[in-house]
Amino acid sequence: MSDEEQAALQSLTFNRRPVSARCDITNGALINGGVTDRVYLVMSGFACRYKTLPNGNRRIVSFALPGDLCYMHDAGPFGRDLRVGALAACSVADLSRSRLTELIGLHPGISRAIWWVTLRELSRAREWIVNDTRPADRRLAHLLCELLICLQVIGQADDDGFEFPVTQADVADTLGISHVHINRVLQSLRTGGLITWSHHQVTIPDVEELKAFAEFDPAYLCFDGFEPLGAIAAPVAVRAGP
Incomplete structure (x- = not known):
């Protein structure tokens, strides 16, 4: 503009x-x-x-x-x-x-x-629809990869993690699985050394490994060529949705 x-x-x-x-x-x-x-x-x-x-x-x-x-x-x-x-x-x-x-x-x-x-x-x-066809542990890994990239763009994520102030029930409703099953899915990713999630903080020990596990390609986010936007002080850098 x-x-x-x-x-x-x-x-x-x-x-x-x-x-x-x-x-x-x-x-x-x-x-x-x-x-x-x-x-x-x-x-x-x-x-x-x-x-x-x-x-x-x-x-x-x-x-x-x-x-x-x-x-x-x-x-x-x-x-x-x-x-x-x-x-x-x-x-x-x-x-x-x-x-x-x-x-x-x-x-x-x-x-x-x-x-x-x-x-x-x-x-x-469209990518969320495709992601629904993956097993639940890969769906969660894909979601966390997406959040990492999106939060990095607005300056609210580190290279390997971000604050994630939601509940397990919120994540279950995002993945379309039961609130009981989400605990097993999280344990699977933790046991595999792919993530840690404690006190509302997600840390990814090896980002590239998690992306490979999730079959994550960030191209659908269309952020190529953008620098981090930093803190949003006015309604200029916006993304439209419902």
């Missing part, structure tokens, strides 16, 4: 607010078909996009990390089958959808950027 387009994004006014763990980031605005002019930008913390099944089970379909836009493409009932909730304490910026849409119409660079991040999210969604 040009300097002018970046400045236009920087000019967006927003309300930044804390969201407690286990709470909906929309503050209930979309419950029961509610309508809102808000687009939600995760500024810090861990959130997730999920769907609650008729039997009450939850399936997490992606994580929302700092820099992720949520409900960017929500128009009427479109996209509201997915909820977005905080897995850990988050900070969220509420942006004006109408103002952001206006900027997209005025600035080709912003329009291209939104298209690009939307297509990148679709690429990640």
